[in-house]
Amino acid sequence: MQTRDWTTEATAIAARAHEWVDRLRNKPFINNNGMALDTAFYLYYWVSELAPQMIVESGTWRGFSTWAMREAAPDAKIVSLDPIFALGYCLDATKIGTGYWPADLERMGTDFSCCGFEFMVKPKPSLVLFDDHQNKIHRLQQAIQKGFQHIIFDDNLPGEATHLTFFHYLRDPSIKAWMEQVIERFEIFPPLWDTQAGMRNEIFVPGLNIPRDPALACLDTTGQARSGYSWLTYVKVKDSAFAAHHHNAAAS
Template identity: 30%
Template structure:
């Protein structure tokens, strides 16, 4: 990766490899900024914990270890005893990084976190296989720093906006890249503007949103940033219609490759990548990188869900293995997608049942498989880096019941790392803030090579 600017002055140290990809799904119910609930009405960011799902999750997890209804009861009892002893031992340990070695940890078995990535975690290939410079250690260090910052957020209940995972991801990426300008498309009450401001206190921001966040102040908390140019309300302009060349000139930006764009506007991401590429931007973050079969706009995750990628391409055979696993997942995870939700007429599984959604699901177009395939080739031809933020912590710690770990990469703090979870301060946060994970993605793009 070519960060916008980082180095010795960066508080988070650099090295090499990376935690990979992640998962899930959210749903939006309304459109433009015309009401309190606003365009961002994404219920997956808001729902409280589903107790029955939580309970069944734990039971199902236990069944991983004790699935012996006909086998000896005593054996189960013995196993349970070993598990409890092991939990007591491991919960006191402070172990870092979610690397492969640490995964062996829980109960000494391929335990609670073992279903992460079970159904595969599709990702977009980059031109030269480059990845980000930050490591899982950097992410852990960042988490430690970010939790107390997050606790001071002005908008405590950001229903329909970002939760903890993505707030952390955006803060971390902005802080790491140190952009000279940050552009945000999709503001709502201003929580993400606040996150950007915490990461870069003195960097100018340009915010685009149909409704000015100040409008929400009449009804409750909202955030309006200083050193921020708002194109909102009657001044609203869509990202695709801004004359970015003259805007950059106006802001004194001479190197456009040092600008960071954050999209949380629920628009077709293929369209946004093309617009950003045309303007010469290189660093983009998409908040809602919906998994195949979910969401209100065509996402990078959907685009790169192709049969040549692990976890990509799907079988619509109702009695097949994928259908069986998916229907089981659906029992435990609210946003898991079963085969009926995944597959439309003529076995169209790409996008959402063969549709390329756009603009909060208000503008949709059916696409052929060939078109979907071409879209991924186009995206791959522009990508220098593709990095999905992993979930911050496993569901046994956060108690989230929404996203299905089977389509997510291993979390930064893995299941079983209770001591670490507490040390980082994550245990102080309300469980509902962990519910909105939809594999936020950071990409670096550049002109296609001929």
């Protein structure tokens, strides 16, 4: 599983961070219980790089990540999945607050595992974002089975988490061997600056330490009781794993 040398990109990342802060002037709302501004920047950076034509987002909440991805890939078709879209009528809208749910967004309350994406011809590249706090290995298996080669996972915490993350699974030799067999790239976006992070800010994470600039202050979430840094992770599935699966699916 290859990763990348982020230090060589620090200057480009700093430039994109300024661009992101400019875009934040038009953010649809101040997010709560969802992606913080720093992690949403890492998502924005990656989506800009991947330029997907289709995005499936599992775990939408009020749609801040949806907005970030739309800013990065304005022409991509976006499908947003969250049980709140099925249950919304019995939730208190005044507690949920404003959402970014534009009319061209397809929103469903169905779980990703039950959606029929495997039967859909998807434009290339297509991307899935999982920010749904479900155990990660199952989401990886499901994404491969449904024909997605590019996957971003939020909340891939190394320590205590609300769900099992890749850090947990990689301790199991047989799961690690399977991951090495199917994953080409496994990249964790580093924080812009050194930070504490985790459920109780219990983990030190070394950052890129790009030059400090007051204009970027809103991306420094270190001072919060729980920082916004959440180990956003990009996984590219190997062609072989992807093709083998789809050959078998077609044959069966």
